[in-house]
Amino acid sequence: MRPQAAAGSRPSSATRPALVTGRAKVIPEATAPHMTLMTAMAAMCYLAVLAIGALLMTSAAVNSWTSQVASEVTVQISGADGVDVDGDTARAARILRDTPGISGATVVPAAEARRLLEPWLGKSAILDDLPIPQLINVSIDKASPPDLEGLRARLAAEVPSATLDTHRRWQAELISMAGTLTWLAIAVLSLIASAAAVLVVYATRAAMEANREVLEVLYLAGARDSFISREVLWRFCLTGLKAGLIGALLGFITFILLGFGSGRLAGPVKDFLYDPLGASSTSYLAILAVPVVATVISLITARLSISRVLKAMF
Amino acid sequence: MSIVRFENVGLRYGSGPEVLKDLNLTLETGSFSFLTGASGAGKTSLMRMLLLALKPTRGMITLFGENVGALPRSRLPDLRRRIGVVFQEFRLLDHLTTFENVALPLRIRGAKLNDYRDNVMELLDWVGLDHHANAYPPVLSGGEKQRAAIARAVVSSPELLLADEPTGNVDPALALRLMKLFRQLNQFGTTVLIATHDTHLLETFDVPVLQLADGRTEWLP
Numbered sequence: 411m412r413p414q415a416a417a418g419s420r421p422s423s424a425t426r427p428a429l430v431t432g433r434a435k436v437i438p439e440a441t442a443p444h445m446t447l448m449t450a451m452a453a454m455c456y457l458a459v460l461a462i463g464a465l466l467m468t469s470a471a472v473n474s475w476t477s478q479v480a481s482e483v484t485v486q487i488s489g490a491d492g493v494d495v496d497g498d499t500a501r502a503a504r505i506l507r508d509t510p511g512i513s514g515a516t517v518v519p520a521a522e523a524r525r526l527l528e529p530w531l532g533k534s535a536i537l538d539d540l541p542i543p544q545l546i547n548v549s550i551d552k553a554s555p556p557d558l559e560g561l562r563a564r565l566a567a568e569v570p571s572a573t574l575d576t577h578r579r580w581q582a583e584l585i586s587m588a589g590t591l592t593w594l595a596i597a598v599l600s601l602i603a604s605a606a607a608v609l610v611v612y613a614t615r616a617a618m619e620a621n622r623e624v625l626e627v628l629y630l631a632g633a634r635d636s637f638i639s640r641e642v643l644w645r646f647c648l649t650g651l652k653a654g655l656i657g658a659l660l661g662f663i664t665f666i667l668l669g670f671g672s673g674r675l676a677g678p679v680k681d682f683l684y685d686p687l688g689a690s691s692t693s694y695l696a697i698l699a700v701p702v703v704a705t706v707i708s709l710i711t712a713r714l715s716i717s718r719v720l721k722a723m724f
Numbered sequence: 725m726s727i728v729r730f731e732n733v734g735l736r737y738g739s740g741p742e743v744l745k746d747l748n749l750t751l752e753t754g755s756f757s758f759l760t761g762a763s764g765a766g767k768t769s770l771m772r773m774l775l776l777a778l779k780p781t782r783g784m785i786t787l788f789g790e791n792v793g794a795l796p797r798s799r800l801p802d803l804r805r806r807i808g809v810v811f812q813e814f815r816l817l818d819h820l821t822t823f824e825n826v827a828l829p830l831r832i833r834g835a836k837l838n839d840y841r842d843n844v845m846e847l848l849d850w851v852g853l854d855h856h857a858n859a860y861p862p863v864l865s866g867g868e869k870q871r872a873a874i875a876r877a878v879v880s881s882p883e884l885l886l887a888d889e890p891t892g893n894v895d896p897a898l899a900l901r902l903m904k905l906f907r908q909l910n911q912f913g914t915t916v917l918i919a920t921h922d923t924h925l926l927e928t929f930d931v932p933v934l935q936l937a938d939g940r941t942e943w944l945p
Contacts, residue, residue, distance in 0.1 A: 433837055436828070438819040627815050630775055631876075632805035633832045634798075721797070724777075 436628065437621055437641045444645060447613040448653045451708070454606045455657020455700050456664075458599055462700070463665055465595035466693045472588035479577045479584070483548045483558065485515075488571040489541030495571075499544045502572045505564060506548055511556030518545040606704065607711045610646060614715040617642065622723065629724050639716045643709060650708025654701025661697060726786075727753045727884055727915045728774060733783030735769055743769055745939040747783065751917060753883075756910040758926055759919040760944075761936030767919040768812065770936065771888050774917070775809055776800050788883070805833065808882030808914075812889045814873040816861040822872050823848065823857040829880040844879060851875045851905070866893035874902060878909055885909060887918045891925060903929060 485506065487498045499517055506515035523542050531540075550556065558576055565572040618625065628638060728751035735744040743766045751757060761767050772778040773785060776792060785792045787803055795803070808829075816825045823844055824831075830840045848854040851871040861869055870893055877885060887906065891899035903918075903925060910916045917934075920926070926933055933944040 433831075434820055434824055436817075436820070436831065438817075623815070624817055626777070627817060628828075628832065629801075630777055630804060630809060631829045631832050632801045634801045637832055 444649045448649045450609050451606055451653030452656040454602050455654045455704050456660045458602045458700050459658050459661025459697055461595050461598045462696050468591045472584050476581050476584050479581050481550050481552055484575045485546040486573050487544040489543045493571045495544050498569045498571045502569045509556050509561055511551050511554050513551045514549040516547045606707050610708050610711040611715045614712045615719055618719045635720050642716055643712055646708045646712035650705040651701055654704030658697055658700050725753050726750045729786040731784045733780045736781050747941055749941050753915055756916045756931045758933045760921055760933055765936045767936055771886050771919055774886055806883045808877035808885045810873050810877045810887035810890045814869045818861050821858050822853055825872055826875040826879055847875045847879055867898050870894055885914050885916045889920055
């Protein structure tokens with residue numbers, strides 16, 4: 411029940427103006443440093459997209475290279491004195507062709523072998539005097555690979571001048587390098603996430619401090635922490651999402667621009683740069699995860715920060 | 725039955741001297757009282773303790789039968805929602821319209837706009853601000869702000885109404901009208917405590933007066 415207004419003192423309710431909205435945001439938006447936060451977070455997200463892109467490119471390149479390396483082995487026939495190079499090469503090639511799991515064995519012509527050495531030794535006459543080994547490129551059926559240890563043993567028994575190079579050392583080094591780069595990318599992403607969280611904490615505190623008067627009025631009117639959090643959080647959530655989308659978009663543009671200048675890059679890297687979305691669904695998801703993660707970081711960090719600030723304030 | 729009870733309550737700011745000492749006072753449910761004292765006597769500090777905005781440095785405050793000092797922080801909003809407050813400096817939120825300011829306590833309680841729109845408009849009509857429903861506080865006069873602050877304080881039908889110098893910024897005629905509004909509220913069951921140093925008001929209304937001097941309170945005869 412409401413006390414009555416003084417008689418005749420007010421116009422009738424029929425002439426009241428219509429409400430404009432009645433539900434404006436309780437916490438004013440302009441006082442919070444959201445634009446600064448969004449710019450800084452967009453930069454963070456951009457760096458995160460670049461780090462993810464670099465990781466995906468490295469992974470694709472290493473997979474491609476290891477796959478190529480794993481599908482080929484090489485047999486060398488020593489060119490040392492006393493070795494019947496041509497005879498041993500023919501015998502070794504026959505053994506290779508007879509071995510199950512080997513889809514082809516191609517003897518590398520001597521001229522081709524010399525060309526392989528030219529980057530290190532040049533086109534000097536010294537190559538004519540060197541006992542250059544005869545190479546046989548062996549293609550492996552990846553569906554049913556041969557018993558390489560058995561093949562090595564048979565070659566050692568029947569063609570002592572032949573050695574089998576399975577390229578395992580290169581494979582191991584590539585995998586090790588890929589592992590190192592993966593951890594490096596994870597470290598970079600973790601640092602970026604931490605820096606973003608620190609930014610959100612700073613921005614939340616600044617927003618709360620800027621609105622201390624408003625918060626006190628809300629508190630004294632009976633507002634709970636959850637009410638204040640809801641009023642503040644949606645802005646941080648939106649800021650994180652926008653920053654993530656801007657960062658992801660700038661990242662895509664960067665990859666596409668880099669793609670135009672990637673003439674000398676390896677196939678998988680080039681593929682990614684030209685068409686990051688088409689590279690694989692994993693790359694698509696990984697890069698799209700950036701806005702999602704940025705939003706989640708904003709949400710969780712702001713929520714925790716708001717609770718702490720409110721407890722300190724009131 | 726008492727709605728407010730202070731027992732040996734003391735308050736000091738930081739390591740300074742006690743500004744309020746050994747306060748022992750009781751407000752009965754449904755009472756109407758004035759709190760008076762010279763400027764700087766501690767009226768606002770006492771009101772802020774009643775509002776749970778300040779913790780006493782010693783003693784016990786009981787509100788609505790609850791020992792406030794023993795309550796966890798999460799329970800305080802429940803008590804605050806039973807109190808309406810008119811601040812000395814109004815403390816309207818400048819980015820909200822008059823309607824939104826008045827409706828704020830209801831929004832905080834989770835009420836829906838459609839459920840409280842008519843009620844708030846009726847209240848604005850009661851305080852003579854219905855035609856300023858869409859206006860923002862910076863364009864309201866001192867008296868209009870005061871009335872908006874009063875409307876906000878009573879919109880949720882509080883059990884206890886605290887008003888700090890509610891007539892300090894209005895002319896005598898409006899002051900009298902506002903006091904009549906408070907009396908009407910009191911008649912409907914709200915306990916009212918008004919802090920004022922306006923001697924004219926104290927003389928006009930025959931209600932108990934709590935005097936605050938030298939950090940202590942006493943009921944004037």
